[in-house]
Amino acid sequence: MEYYTPESFNKASEIATNAQGITRFLAGGTDVLVQLRTDMISPDILIDIKNIPGAKEIECLADGSWRIGAAVTGAEMSEHSELKAQWPGLVEAMDLIGSTQIQGRATLVGNLCNGSPAADSVPAMMAANASVLVVGPNGTRELSVQDMPVSPGKTSLSKGEVISAVLIPARGNNGGDAYLRFIPRTEMDIAVVGCGVNLRTDGEIITEARLCLGAVTPTIQVVSEVTKLLVGNKLDQTILDAVAKAASAASKPITDKRGTIEYRIEVAGVLAKRATKIAYDRARGLK
Amino acid sequence: MNKIHVSTTVNGDDTEFLCDPRETLLDCLRDKLNLTGAKEGCGTGDCGACSVTLDDRLVCSCLVLGAEAEGKKIQTVEGIANGDQLHPLQKKFIEYAALQCGICTPGILVATKSLLEKNPNPTETEVRYWLAGNLCRCTGYDKIIRAIMDTAADMREAH
Numbered sequence: 001m002e003y004y005t006p007e008s009f010n011k012a013s014e015i016a017t018n019a020q021g022i023t024r025f026l027a028g029g030t031d032v033l034v035q036l037r038t039d040m041i042s043p044d045i046l047i048d049i050k051n052i053p054g055a056k057e058i059e060c061l062a063d064g065s066w067r068i069g070a071a072v073t074g075a076e077m078s079e080h081s082e083l084k085a086q087w088p089g090l091v092e093a094m095d096l097i098g099s100t101q102i103q104g105r106a107t108l109v110g111n112l113c114n115g116s117p118a119a120d121s122v123p124a125m126m127a128a129n130a131s132v133l134v135v136g137p138n139g140t141r142e143l144s145v146q147d148m149p150v151s152p153g154k155t156s157l158s159k160g161e162v163i164s165a166v167l168i169p170a171r172g173n174n175g176g177d178a179y180l181r182f183i184p185r186t187e188m189d190i191a192v193v194g195c196g197v198n199l200r201t202d203g204e205i206i207t208e209a210r211l212c213l214g215a216v217t218p219t220i221q222v223v224s225e226v227t228k229l230l231v232g233n234k235l236d237q238t239i240l241d242a243v244a245k246a247a248s249a250a251s252k253p254i255t256d257k258r259g260t261i262e263y264r265i266e267v268a269g270v271l272a273k274r275a276t277k278i279a280y281d282r283a284r285g286l287k
Numbered sequence: 288m289n290k291i292h293v294s295t296t297v298n299g300d301d302t303e304f305l306c307d308p309r310e311t312l313l314d315c316l317r318d319k320l321n322l323t324g325a326k327e328g329c330g331t332g333d334c335g336a337c338s339v340t341l342d343d344r345l346v347c348s349c350l351v352l353g354a355e356a357e358g359k360k361i362q363t364v365e366g367i368a369n370g371d372q373l374h375p376l377q378k379k380f381i382e383y384a385a386l387q388c389g390i391c392t393p394g395i396l397v398a399t400k401s402l403l404e405k406n407p408n409p410t411e412t413e414v415r416y417w418l419a420g421n422l423c424r425c426t427g428y429d430k431i432i433r434a435i436m437d438t439a440a441d442m443r444e445a446h
Contacts, residue, residue, distance in 0.1 A: 001308045001309050002289075002308065003308035003352070003354050005357075026352075026355075029350050029351065029355075030332055030350055033311070033332075033349075033350045033351075033352070034331045034332060034350065036309065037311075037330055037331060037349070046352075048352075048354075048355065050355070073344075075344065098332070098420065099332075099335065099419050099420020099421075100345055100401075100402075100416075100418075100419070100420055101332065101335055101338055101345050101346050101347045101350075101398070101420045102332055102347070102350075102420065104341070104344040104345050104346045105344075105346055105347075105350060105351070186419075187416060187419035188333070188420060
């Protein structure tokens with residue numbers, strides 16, 4: 001295996017484009033090094049992007065949007081009080097991944113590129129309508145997080161493409177987000193169901209809403225039915241029950257050691273309700 | 288295979304080693320620098336027995352490549368005591384018998400020291416969450432937590 005530490009994302013992309021054999025990018029390594037050590041993959045080329053200028057920066061841009069470098073860790077996001085105040089759901093989703101030790105290394109981009117249907121930060125990013133900056137052999141493009149997952153473990157990135165940063169839209173007024181995850185224990189487990197919600201209100205009326213479910217579909221996706229239910233309405237019990245029903249209906253889970261199909265469908269509805277309520281309260285400045 | 292030359296700082300000392308690109312920081316610490324305090328439990332970042340700090344950030348050294356240590360500052364359990372003078376945490380772990388087989392202890396000491404530097408007055412809940420990634424299969428954690436709470440109180444008084 002060859003180990004590279006390129007000084008730019010263009011260089012990283014160039015190495016990957018010209019590489020023969022299995023290539024992996026290394027940021028926090030909490031997935032890649034586990035796969036390497038358990039012989040799930042045996043990379044010929046490993047490209048460490050952490051030393052690239054900007055890769056470890058969290059930046060609030062002039063229009064209020066955020067640029068989170070590809071090597072920014074969960075711990076660094078949690079310690080950023082302004083980011084946390086504006087996007088608490090996103091930061092909490094990232095913070096739920098693994099232990100303190102894992103938080104010191106794990107990244108949003110790694111979580112996204114690993115392609116797990118149960119990734120915690122991805123429903124939150126998708127609900128926030130986040131996108132990523134993709135540097136490739138043909139230049140740089142912006143790709144919506146929504147268009148990243150293709151199937152479990154697979155993303156829409158092609159050979160030679162590398163993500164340099166995550167872009168989070170400006171929070172704007174009266175917006176709030178939330179992420180809830182259910183696991184059978186309090187820490188250190190993989191989601192049975194995850195649910196990210198992001199919405200905006202005008203008074204009591206919801207004007208924008210996105211709800212995303214994790215661990216209940218082969219790829220994490222927006223439940224568009226919930227957007228239709230919420231937009232134009234106040235959040236009352238009838239609407240919440242309809243949101244729960246829509247989330248359950250959108251769930252197409254599998255049975256595994258963490259939960260059965262029936263259980264996951266039920267929990268998806270419960271989390272959808274609770275996360276929507278938290279995001280609604282946050283949007284209206286109540287939490 | 289080409290070896291990578293790594294220059295780093297371990298427990299305050301400038302150090303160099305040669306490693307294979309696939310070798311982890313844990314293997315480099317143990318096999319090349321003879322710092323065998325960090326242990327390999329799971330090797331996949333679940334158990335925390337290999338905890339060290341990398342530029343003051345708590346990490347599992349089994350999930351860091353040796354090559355990534357270039358130019359970094361590493362602290363291991365070997366650097367916690369000041370010569371023969373044990374760190375208050377180490378003394379308290381002995382006093383409380385907060386260990387049995389001892390495999391998890393170096394990782395727990397490193398992790399706890401890192402917590403107390405960040406938060407000298409943690410609640411028991413905060414300690415338990417901070418140490419969620421440090422598994423102990425002997426003690427049931429209770430003595431560990433009590434030793435830590437007591438050390439934190441002592442250290443606050445000493446300041």
